[in-house]
Amino acid sequence: ILNVEQSPQSLHVQEGDSTNFTCSFPSSNFYALHWYRWETAKSPEALFVMTLNGDEKKKGRISATLNTKEGYSYLYIKGSQPEDSATYLCASFFMYSGGGADGLTFGKGTHLIIQP
Amino acid sequence: DAGVTQSPTHLIKTRGQQVTLRCSPKSGHDTVSWYQQALGQGPQFIFQYYEEEERQRGNFPDRFSGHQFPNYSSELNVNALLLGDSALYLCASSQTGPQLGAFFGQGTRLTVV
Numbered sequence: 001i002l003n004v005e006q007s008p009q010s011l012h013v014q015e016g017d018s019t020n021f022t023c024s025f026p027s028s029n030f031y032a033l034h035w036y037r038w039e040t041a042k043s044p045e046a047l048f049v050m051t052l053n054g055d056e057k058k059k060g061r062i063s064a065t066l067n068t069k070e071g072y073s074y075l076y077i078k079g080s081q082p083e084d085s086a087t088y089l090c091a092s093f094f095m096y097s098g099g100g101a102d103g104l105t106f107g108k109g110t111h112l113i114i115q116p
Numbered sequence: 117d118a119g120v121t122q123s124p125t126h127l128i129k130t131r132g133q134q135v136t137l138r139c140s141p142k143s144g145h146d147t148v149s150w151y152q153q154a155l156g157q158g159p160q161f162i163f164q165y166y167e168e169e170e171r172q173r174g175n176f177p178d179r180f181s182g183h184q185f186p187n188y189s190s191e192l193n194v195n196a197l198l199l200g201d202s203a204l205y206l207c208a209s210s211q212t213g214p215q216l217g218a219f220f221g222q223g224t225r226l227t228v229v
Contacts, residue, residue: 004158006158031215032215032216034217034218036220041222042222043119043120043219043220043221043222043223044206044220045220046217046218046219049216049217051216089158089159091158091159093214093215095215101172101213101215102161102172102174103149103151103161103163103164103172103174103214104149104151104159104161104208104214104218105161106151106158106159106160107158108156108157108158109158
């Protein structure tokens with residue numbers, strides 16, 4: 001059973017502060033790492049998909065890094081705003097020899113609350 | 117483009133009953149995956165459909181079955197419902213597979229009483 005772990009489970013951050021959280025995953029058979037942002041009563045929204053070791057992605061104030069050798073990814077939010085409040089999910093996609101796969105394996109998420 | 121749509125949004129069923137959930141994928145997407153999110157957990161992969169066939173399956177019993185239609189829409193069926201089947205069921209669509217990105221619906225909240 002593959003485990004994708006996220007930490008912390010929840011996070012309270014003051015508006016304007018920067019923050020980051022972690023996703024760790026097994027390195028073997030790794031193919032891709034996804035980050036999703038999920039607001040209450042909405043659909044999970046894809047933020048980034050990363051596949052290469054050392055890959056970095058940026059979208060406005062949000063960025064992510066990936067280390068496939070050691071099996072972790074960081075998500076950074078610079079200058080947090082109230083609209084950043086959401087659950088951030090990471091998911092790994094693993095590919096096995098012969099081309100088999102099991103869909104996305106999700107962590108439990110980091111619940112981020114931005115306090116004005 | 118309406119994105120991924122799921123129906124119904126909520127439903128309540130009794131133990132032992134059967135339920136069908138529906139998903140219409142984003143325009144241009146041919147692959148549909150289903151996930152179950154129980155309270156306090158991350159989404160768990162149920163199965164994936166491509167070209168009207170189940171291509172991959174997670175660790176779920178045979179009570180969970182599905183179907184994909186020629187227009188790429190999909191159904192998830194659960195037989196002999198258990199209280200533990202209460203969860204949010206998410207549908208995700210992609211082109212050929214989710215490895216390089218997936219679009220999710222808002223989910224169907226199933227409560228089994």
